[in-house]
Amino acid sequence: xxxxxxxxxxxxxxxxxxxxxxxxxxxxxxxxxxxxxxxxxxxxxxxxxxxxxxxxxxxxxxxxxxxxxxxxxxxxxxxxxxxxxxxxxxxxxxxxxxxxxxxxxxxxxxxxxxxxxxxxxxxxxxxxxxxxxxxxxxxxxxxxxxxxxxxxxxxxxxxxxxxxxxxxxxxxxxxxxxxxxxxxxxxxxxxxxxxxxxxxxxxxxxxxxxxxxxxxxxxxxxxxxxxxxxxxxxxxxxxxxxxxxxxxxxxxxxxxxxxxxxxxxxxxxxxxxxxxxxxxxxxxxxxxxxxxxxxxxxxxxxxxxxxxxxxxxxxxxxxxxxxxxxxxxxxxxxxxxxxxxxxxxxxxxxxxxxxxxxxxxxxxxxxxxxxxxxxxxxxxxxxxxxxxxxxxxxxxxxxxxxxxxxxxxxxxxxxxxxxxxxxxxxxxxxxxxxxxxxxxxxxxxxxxxxxxxxxxxxxxxxxxxxxxxxxxxxxxxxxxxxxxxxxxxxxxxxxxxxxxxxxxxxxxxxxxxxxxxxxxxxxxxx
Numbered sequence: 001x002x003x004x005x006x007x008x009x010x011x012x013x014x015x016x017x018x019x020x021x022x023x024x025x026x027x028x029x030x031x032x033x034x035x036x037x038x039x040x041x042x043x044x045x046x047x048x049x050x051x052x053x054x055x056x057x058x059x060x061x062x063x064x065x066x067x068x069x070x071x072x073x074x075x076x077x078x079x080x081x082x083x084x085x086x087x088x089x090x091x092x093x094x095x096x097x098x099x100x101x102x103x104x105x106x107x108x109x110x111x112x113x114x115x116x117x118x119x120x121x122x123x124x125x126x127x128x129x130x131x132x133x134x135x136x137x138x139x140x141x142x143x144x145x146x147x148x149x150x151x152x153x154x155x156x157x158x159x160x161x162x163x164x165x166x167x168x169x170x171x172x173x174x175x176x177x178x179x180x181x182x183x184x185x186x187x188x189x190x191x192x193x194x195x196x197x198x199x200x201x202x203x204x205x206x207x208x209x210x211x212x213x214x215x216x217x218x219x220x221x222x223x224x225x226x227x228x229x230x231x232x233x234x235x236x237x238x239x240x241x242x243x244x245x246x247x248x249x250x251x252x253x254x255x256x257x258x259x260x261x262x263x264x265x266x267x268x269x270x271x272x273x274x275x276x277x278x279x280x281x282x283x284x285x286x287x288x289x290x291x292x293x294x295x296x297x298x299x300x301x302x303x304x305x306x307x308x309x310x311x312x313x314x315x316x317x318x319x320x321x322x323x324x325x326x327x328x329x330x331x332x333x334x335x336x337x338x339x340x341x342x343x344x345x346x347x348x349x350x351x352x353x354x355x356x357x358x359x360x361x362x363x364x365x366x367x368x369x370x371x372x373x374x375x376x377x378x379x380x381x382x383x384x385x386x387x388x389x390x391x392x393x394x395x396x397x398x399x400x401x402x403x404x405x406x407x408x409x410x411x412x413x414x415x416x417x418x419x420x421x422x423x424x425x426x427x428x429x430x431x432x433x434x435x436x437x438x439x440x441x442x443x444x445x446x447x448x449x450x451x452x453x454x455x456x457x458x459x460x461x462x463x464x465x466x467x468x469x470x471x472x473x474x475x476x477x478x479x480x481x482x483x484x485x486x487x488x489x490x491x492x493x494x495x496x497x498x499x500x501x502x503x504x505x506x507x508x509x510x511x512x513x514x515x516x517x518x519x520x521x522x523x524x525x526x
Contacts, residue, residue: 038090104180217326224319257450277473313407419496
C-alpha cells in the first residue's frame with residue numbers, strides 16, 4: 001500500500017480540511033530561462049518537502065504547541081526560496097509552481113491576523129498551533145459566538161464578531177487560496193515526460209496533471225465554501241452593537257423551583273396552588289432575550305441578512321464551475337494516460353470501477369440518475385445544475401431548479417424571502433397552557449417550597465390542600481400571516497405564506513400549491 005501520509009502535500013490533494021493558506025508574490029523575471037536547471041531546483045525542493053513529510057510521520061499534531069514544532073519557519077522559507085529560484089529561471093515551470101501551491105497550505109501557520117483572532121476568542125494568549133487547528137477555529141467560530149452555554153462565552157472579547165472572522169477570511173485566507181490556484185494554473189501544464197516521482201519509504205509515487213487537476217478542484221471547493229461564509233451579514237448584535245446580550249442569558253446563582261404560587265379558599269378550605277412550567281423560568285427568560293435581539297436585527301439593522309459585498313455570489317458560482325471543470329479535466333487526463341499507472345495516485349481502474357457502479361442503477365436510483373452511464377454523465381449533470389434550468393419529479397409532481405441563481409443574481413436580502421409574519425406585543429410573547437394537575441391533602445399543616453430564582457424557602461401555614469399545576473409554557477413572539485398586512489394563520493394547520501415561492505428564480509415554476517404538494521403533509525393541505 002502506498003504510504004501517502006508520508007508525503008504531506010498528497011494529503012492535501014484529497015482533503016479540503018486543512019486548506020487555509022498564504023504566500024508572498026513570486027518573481028516573474030525569466031532570468032536566463034534555463035529549463036534544465038529550473039527543473040533540477042524544483043525537484044530539490046520536492047525532495048526536501050518529501051523528507052520533511054517523513055519526519056512529520058511521528059509528530060503528534062494534536063498536541064503540538066507551535067508551528068515551529070511541526071514545520072519551522074526557517075525550513076519553510078528555505079524550501080520556498082528554492083522553488084522561487086526555479087521560477088526565476090523558468091517563470092512557467094510547472095514543478096516549481098506546484099511546490100509553491102503546496103507551500104501555500106502551510107503559510108497560514110504564520111498568519112498573525114488569524115492568531116490574534118484566535119487569541120481574542122480564547123480569552124488569553126497562547127502559542128501558535130498548526131494549521132489544522134486554525135482551520136478548525138474558522139469553521140467553528142460562528143457556533144462559539146452564538147452558543148448559549150459554557151464558560152467560553154464569558155471569555156469572548158468585545159471586539160469579536162462573525163464579521164471579524166469574515167474579514168480575516170477575506171483578508172488572509174481567500175487571497176492565499178487564490179495564490180495557490182494561480183500557481184496550479186501553471187502546474188497543470190506538467191509534461192508527461194516530466195512527471196514528478198517521489199520516494200515514499202521505498203515506494204514510488206507519481207504526480208501528474210490528473211492529480212494536479214484534482215488538487216486544484218479541491219482548492220476551488222474550499223474557496224467556494226469560504227466565500228459563502230463571507231456572503232451575508234449574519235451577526236446578531238444587540239442595540240449596543242455587540243454581543244453583551246449573551247452574558248444576560250444565564251445567571252450563575254439561579255436556583256430552580258416553582259415558577260409561581262397562589263393561595264385561595266374553597267369551601268372554607270385553604271388551597272395552595274404551586275405552578276410549574278416544563279420550560280424553566282430562566283430558559284423562557286433567555287428565549288425572550290434572544291427573540292428581542294432577533295427582532296432588533298430584523299427591524300432595525302438594514303444590513304442584517306444582506307450581501308456584505310457585491311459580486312461575491314458570482315465568485316462562488318465561478319469557483320463551483322471551475323471545480324466541476326477540473327473534475328472533468330482530471331478524469332479525462334487519467335482515461336487518456338498511456339504510461340504505466342502502477343505508481344499513480346489515482347488509477348484508471350478507479351474510474352472504471354466508478355463507471356460500473358454508476359451504470360448499474362437500481363430501483364432506488366433517483367429518476368434524474370437513471371440515464372447515467374459513467375462519471376462524465378454525473379459531471380455533466382452537475383454542470384447543468386448551475387448553468388441551466390433542470391426539471392425534477394417527486395411523487396408525480398415536477399418542479400424546476402436553477403441552482404446558478406442561488407449566486408447570480410442570488411438572494412441579496414434574505415429578509416425579503418421570509419414568510420409573512422408580524423411581531424406580537426412583548427407582553428404577549430409568553431404562553432402557558434395547563435397540561436395536567438394533581439392535589440394532595442395537607443391536613444392543615446404548613447407547607448414549604450422554593451420559588452425559582454429565590455434563595456429563601458417560602459412557608460405557607462395551615463394549608464388544607466396543595467394543588468400542583470404543570471404547564472406547557474414557552475415563547476411565541478410572532479404570528480404568521482396570509483399576506484402582507486394579512487390575517488393571522490395557524491402555522492400548525494396551514495403552510496406559511498411566502499412573498500416569492502420561486503425564491504428569485506431558483507425554483508422558476510414554483511407556486512404555493514406545488515410547494516404544498518411537495519412539502520406539506522396531506523392532512524395539512526389547504
